Amino acid sequence: MRLASRASRLTVQIALLVALLAAATIIMLRPYLTDTERIYEQGRIDEVVNQGPVTVAHVEWKLDSLKAYTTILDKDDEAIDMGGPAGSTIIVATLTVTPREGLFLKDKGFTCEATLRDTHGNTWDSGQPFDYPLPTYCGDDDYPFTMDKPQQIAQVYVVPKSVVPDLAGVTIEDFSDYRRVLITP
Known part of the structure; x- marks a missing residue:
C-alpha cells in the first residue's frame, strides 16, 4: 500500500508540474503571440495573392505587370x-x-503606394x-480618380541588378488594420 500511495503522489506531482509549466509558457509567450502591431512592424505578410484583384483599405489593386528596364522613357x-x-x-x-466605397477622395485623388519586395524580405519604395x-x-491632377472606376498607375523602383531574380512582387499595406498583402506577378 505504501508503494501505491507513493506512485499516486508522484503522478499527481508530475501532472501539477506539467500544468504549471504549460501555464508559465502561455503567460510568457502571450505578449509575443498577440502583439499584432509588433509583428506587423517586423514585416509579416498576411496574404499572398497572384496578380489580384485584392481590396486593401477600400482600394482594389491588381498587378498587371512587373518588368525590369535599364532605362525608362518619358x-x-x-x-x-x-x-x-x-x-x-529600374523595375x-x-x-x-480602383477606389471603392468607404475611401475618401480628396481633390479626386488619394494616397496609394505599393512597396517592391524580394524573397529575402528586402523592400524598396x-x-x-x-x-x-x-x-x-x-493624387495626380492630370489623372483624377473617380469612385469605382479602375485606372492604371505605375510604381517605379530602382534596385541593384543582383536582386532582380529574387523579386517576389509588391506589397500593399493597411496601417490601421496592420494588414500587408503581397501581390505576385
Missing part, C-alpha cells in the same frame, strides 16, 4: 534619370487601382519619375 521618348547608382535596374510595376506616360501616384 512621354516625349526621352530617357528619365532615376538617379540610381551604376549597375542598378516598373503597372497596377490597376517607389520613386517619382517626372513625365512618365502613366501616373505614378493616385
